[in-house]
Amino acid sequence: MNLLRRWRWPALILLVIVSATLSIAVGSAAIPPGRALAALAGHGDPVERAILVELRLPRALLGLMVGAMLGLAGAALQGYLRNPLAEPSVLGASNGAALGAVVALYFGLAELHPAVLPLLAVAGALVSLVILFLLAGGGESPLTLILAGIAISTMTLAGISLALNLAPNPFAAMEITSWLLGSLEDRAFSHVLLAAPPIVIGMALLAGQGRALDALTLGEDGAAALGVDLRRTRARLLAGVGIGVGGAVAVSGSIGFVGLIVPHLIRPLTDRSPSAVLWPSALGGAALLSLADLLVRLVPTANELKLGVVTAFLGVPLFLVHLLRARRLW
């Protein structure tokens, strides 16, 4: 464990590189490494080139970007709310973003301008986060926060179903699941370009918050007495999570639990201060989502598994561990 603590940065970076490489190398069409490299460099068979450059590369990139954003957002929310169960999807922000995206797509708004889709997703995430903070008050009690998150998730879920029902769309039921469970299937470079700006902005807003989050370990008064501007911290955190997660969800749908699982796995490798968990969680999230997406492609099912199904299976045990600890059974 101590070895892993000392080497956490190189280990995480290596993990990200390995999972990204696997994500590009593995797929339904078997392409040997030599030919894959040639194709990526722009030579070789045009079909293989198309598969690698137009299908697998954007998918791998999106897996890394979305995963990093979700991991970072989870770590930042947990630090800010001082609550180890906080996470964009548990708190309803991801579903809020999905509702925004669904409204943009199925009412034809997304055709007006390419920026409408991510903008509405960001707006959806921000509105749900603002409602959450209003409902949960200070947010120091895990219970009120989780309850508020459930209320918002349920409301946005109903909103997504309603929007898809009302939309002139014969595949409503199928689409609902793909937005609620998330997927990176059949994504193109246009999706990368769509998601990149909000994710970069979101990460930049969260980047400088480490110290404020550390100070919040001592509670709000303690942090303010250490020079933290609480209102500015809250505004930047809300904006960072809303914009980043909104951008991520706009291309992937709502993928749950990444932001919950990753900080929990990372925390033992650090000194457990919120700032130390932030960036490793971004790397961990990138690796985790890439590997989950790899699993989705490798499991031989008739329809491709949804990405959120895999992350949910990984997330539930964490809740159980918390439950057992709360009941002092562990």
Next chain:
Amino acid sequence: MVSLVAEDVGVTLGGRDVVHGVSARLEGGTLVGVLGPNGAGKSTLIRALVGLLPARGRVLLEGEPVAAMPRAQVARTIAYLPQGQTLHWPLGVERLVALGRLPHLGPFSRIGEADRAAVARAMDRAEVTHLADRTATELSGGERARVLLARALAVEAPVLVADEPLASLDPEHQLHGMELLRGEAAAGRLVIAVLHDLGLAARFCDRLLVMDGGRLVADGPPGAVLTPALLAQVYRVEAAFEGGAVIPLRRLG
């Protein structure tokens, strides 16, 4: 020397007047005890002095209104130890004490040699050096109180404001805590501490502020302030005064 001046300070919380018309001029080099029964407005008053609550009137730190100062500047000038032992993550003791250096760090700088020396000094003075490698949330209440006091000392600010720093300390560490605060004052700092032990307040403080019902009802050296009449009026107790000790004997109906 540092000065903290309250001019007609009042605080309304949730529509209730919690602190009303408090004026006092506090100077460096003194240990000021804030006394009063539960709910008298002690914590609210000192939170207003640190600028954590919007208050009526004015609080002047070195002649400048605290409310208009940048938070980081206030944080470097006043170290504040909040009531209770709020600690949300299981940090190591040394890491926790180092949080006291946050106000001194530049935007992208890391904790440096000088900061590490300040942390070591603070841990030494609060006698928690032997706990350095422990996890703060796993300590006993008294140990944790001393670690949090060390966190406040690590700021090395000219003003130290502590809300019930002696809560959950055993007698030896209560005495040690008071000696420590005394030492801070002797080094020229202004130390303001909310206290409940009348005897310790009488023996160690230079000056006592007594709050009751949100008002400042007495202000002066312990000998002049802690009188049978005041204890009867404010705490509704009869007390014995013996060799510097104040022992509550009986409740007054």
